[in-house]
Amino acid sequence: MAINAEGDGADPAAGVVATDVHRSFGPVRAVNGVNLTARKGAVTALIGPNGAGKTTLLLVLAGLLAPSSGTVRVAGLDPVTQSSLARTKTGWMPDVFGTWDTLTAREVLTTVADAYRIPRAVARPRVAGLLGLVHLAEYADRPAHVLSRGQKQRLGLARALVHDPEVLLLDEPASGLDPRSRVDLRHLLRDLAADGMTVIVSSHVLSELDELADDAVFMSRGQTVASETMAEASSSLRSWRVGTLSLSTLTAWLTDADIVWRPAPGHRPGIDLPHDEPGAVLVDLAGAEQASELLARMVGARLPVSSLAPAAGALEQAYLALDEERR
Amino acid sequence: MKTRGAWAVSRQGIRTVTVLELRQRIRSTRWVIALVVWFLVVAAITGLTFAVFRSDLIGTDPTQPWIGRTIFGLVVFFVLFLGLLVSPTLSATAINGDRAAGTLATLQVTSLSAAEIVFGKLLASWIAALAFLAVSVPFILIAMSAGGTSAASVLSTLALLAVILAAVCAIGLGFSALTARTPASAVLTYIAVATLTVLSLIAFGLTVPAISSDDQVRLYDVSPAATWDQSGDQQCVWRTQTIRQVHTERTWWLLAINPFVVVADAMPESAIGSAGASAGDQDPMSIIRRGVREARTGPGNEQTRCWSSTQSGPAERPLNRSPVWPWGLAVNVLLGAIAVWFAVRRLRIPQRNLARGTRVA
Numbered sequence: 001m002a003i004n005a006e007g008d009g010a011d012p013a014a015g016v017v018a019t020d021v022h023r024s025f026g027p028v029r030a031v032n033g034v035n036l037t038a039r040k041g042a043v044t045a046l047i048g049p050n051g052a053g054k055t056t057l058l059l060v061l062a063g064l065l066a067p068s069s070g071t072v073r074v075a076g077l078d079p080v081t082q083s084s085l086a087r088t089k090t091g092w093m094p095d096v097f098g099t100w101d102t103l104t105a106r107e108v109l110t111t112v113a114d115a116y117r118i119p120r121a122v123a124r125p126r127v128a129g130l131l132g133l134v135h136l137a138e139y140a141d142r143p144a145h146v147l148s149r150g151q152k153q154r155l156g157l158a159r160a161l162v163h164d165p166e167v168l169l170l171d172e173p174a175s176g177l178d179p180r181s182r183v184d185l186r187h188l189l190r191d192l193a194a195d196g197m198t199v200i201v202s203s204h205v206l207s208e209l210d211e212l213a214d215d216a217v218f219m220s221r222g223q224t225v226a227s228e229t230m231a232e233a234s235s236s237l238r239s240w241r242v243g244t245l246s247l248s249t250l251t252a253w254l255t256d257a258d259i260v261w262r263p264a265p266g267h268r269p270g271i272d273l274p275h276d277e278p279g280a281v282l283v284d285l286a287g288a289e290q291a292s293e294l295l296a297r298m299v300g301a302r303l304p305v306s307s308l309a310p311a312a313g314a315l316e317q318a319y320l321a322l323d324e325e326r327r
Numbered sequence: 328m329k330t331r332g333a334w335a336v337s338r339q340g341i342r343t344v345t346v347l348e349l350r351q352r353i354r355s356t357r358w359v360i361a362l363v364v365w366f367l368v369v370a371a372i373t374g375l376t377f378a379v380f381r382s383d384l385i386g387t388d389p390t391q392p393w394i395g396r397t398i399f400g401l402v403v404f405f406v407l408f409l410g411l412l413v414s415p416t417l418s419a420t421a422i423n424g425d426r427a428a429g430t431l432a433t434l435q436v437t438s439l440s441a442a443e444i445v446f447g448k449l450l451a452s453w454i455a456a457l458a459f460l461a462v463s464v465p466f467i468l469i470a471m472s473a474g475g476t477s478a479a480s481v482l483s484t485l486a487l488l489a490v491i492l493a494a495v496c497a498i499g500l501g502f503s504a505l506t507a508r509t510p511a512s513a514v515l516t517y518i519a520v521a522t523l524t525v526l527s528l529i530a531f532g533l534t535v536p537a538i539s540s541d542d543q544v545r546l547y548d549v550s551p552a553a554t555w556d557q558s559g560d561q562q563c564v565w566r567t568q569t570i571r572q573v574h575t576e577r578t579w580w581l582l583a584i585n586p587f588v589v590v591a592d593a594m595p596e597s598a599i600g601s602a603g604a605s606a607g608d609q610d611p612m613s614i615i616r617r618g619v620r621e622a623r624t625g626p627g628n629e630q631t632r633c634w635s636s637t638q639s640g641p642a643e644r645p646l647n648r649s650p651v652w653p654w655g656l657a658v659n660v661l662l663g664a665i666a667v668w669f670a671v672r673r674l675r676i677p678q679r680n681l682a683r684g685t686r687v688a
Binding site: 025059060062063064065066079080081082083084085087088090092094096097098099100101102103107111112114115116117143156159163 | 330331332335339340343344346347350351354355428429430432433434435436437438439440676677678679681687
């Protein structure tokens with residue numbers, strides 16, 4: 001697996017660069033050595049288990065928390081010494097947030113536009129456009145407290161975009177969203193990145209990020225443990241699932257061909273394999289080309305193969321691999 | 328574009344926060360109910376005060392100026408009392424309440440400075456407090472119609488009430504920046520108000536032994552050898568005696584910081600300082616005013632106990648008539664200013680230290 005240790009020089013074109021960032025709350029070291037580079041025009045996934053320090057790191061990047069040590073550059077600005085300027089370039093959506101309940105969705109966004117000193121003449125069409133973008137146009141003049149959790153989440157996203165930031169920081173943006181909204185969110189973020197925005201998305205729902213992220217940064221116990229591009233993650237050795245109509249035939253062929261296999265989860269691993277019945281096994285392959293090659297061989301051998309697909313998302317596998325390294 | 332610090336303030340920024348705060352409050356119906364209840368309570372108190380002081384119970388001509396001033400004073404005191412009760416609820420949860428609701432950090436990351444957020448919230452809670460005051464104005468005017476009070480003193484009283492309520496709102500805001508939980512800041516604000524109004528009074532009373540001392544005092548007293556002469560006057564002589572005196576000039580400020588004393592002391596004086604209570608100053612405002620100024624003057628080292636028509640004793644110790652209310656008001660405003668300063672410091676981002684139990688977002 002191609003995992004490069006972090007700490008290599010900062011990319012001058014980077015939207016967000018964090019260098020050896022530490023942040024502790026009393027004795028608790030929430031962020032304990034983060035090195036991160038988020039490219040401009042790309043979506044960077046921030047991945048890690050609960051309590052890995054993702055939220056704290058985003059608070060530092062958003063300019064709400066000062067790092068105990070280390071430096072941060074957001075859109076080329078230091079959120080500590082150039083706080084207000086950096087804030088105007090940064091959009092932040094927290095994982096948990098409230099809304100001003102008695103305000104309508106439109107008023108919420110107009111208030112935020114006021115808070116960013118956007119002239120009303122500019123703000124009005126922008127707010128209307130954003131409400132359309134997050135599919136809240138029909139709720140524009142209803143008070144925010146009637147919105148569902150997912151709708152509030154979308155309103156929160158629109159709020160982070162009101163001032164057209166250069167850097168967008170999203171903390172678990174997909175939580176509470178229905179599948180349709182998740183797809184919309186993915187498309188929206190891809191569009192924003194294509195327009196040159198730097199997008200950082202934290203999540204632990206890895207399947208979400210597979211198609212969304214260009215780069216991935218893994219965090220564990222307050223540290224960045226690895227980072228890689230999605231291309232790297234996809235080409236690295238990972239499990240593929242081979243479905244078959246006859247397990248005994250397939251496993252016999254795999255063993256003959258010297259291909260290491262193991263029972264797929266959910267198919268009663270262990271003693272009763274192989275059976276002459278439908279099932280699946282896992283094989284480790286390095287990327288799609290190898291998969292294609294294997295498929296051709298299996299079809300050539302007239303094996304009763306019904307499917308061949310990655311056993312899990314690229315990020316999930318990379319993440320789990322890291323998790324194992326840590327143990 | 329320049330980097331704006333935590334103390335940068337613009338009118339537009341403050342207005343944004345104030346409008347946001349007021350919109351959130353005004354749209355809740357509780358607010359209207361509170362104003363209606365307030366209106367009815369002040370109306371009831373005004374009516375009852377009139378009923379009592381216009382009745383035969385007083386046993387004096389009800390058109391005397393001091394009766395009118397008493398009615399005015401009681402209504403104003405009641406409005407101040409209610410204002411001190413309500414103002415903390417308007418501001419004492421403004422910051423930690425927003426933090427708990429998850430709406431504070433999203434405001435902090437905008438271009439608004441910490442000072443704009445704090446001043447905007449202060450202004451909003453003050454406007455709300457002024458709304459309660461405005462509802463009371465008709466009754467204050469009705470009380471004024473009872474006579475004895477000038478229009479100028481009505482205006483100055485209203486202005487003082489407004490400033491005191493602003494200070495209380497500011498103190499509440501400071502506590503809401505201090506504590507993580509909203510009940511704690513509400514309780515602390517009420518304790519602060521109680522300290523200014525009631526506890527200070529109790530402290531004044533309880534410190535009497537501590538400020539009492541046996542002093543050598545020159546007394547102009549009836550001569551021990553004196554006999555009544557033909558004219559009926561006393562023979563008086565100077566002598567020195569040790570008597571126990573209460574030096575209230577050391578603790579008068581405990582009275583001065585009281586908002587009720589501030590309001591009373593600022594009323595234009597009628598017949599203050601004359602020996603004995605003249606008919607002009609038997610109203611509560613005048614009694615408080617005279618009391619606090621006497622406390623400030625304190626006992627002298629000369630006293631006269633001789634009331635002679637022929638012999639001139641020492642001039643009566645002059646009462647320090649300089650107004651006390653500027654001191655009291657200054658203390659209240661200073662406390663509010665400290666609270667605002669503290670709140671702005673607490674809202675500065677990026678935050679270096681987090682108070683125990685608080686979250687950023």
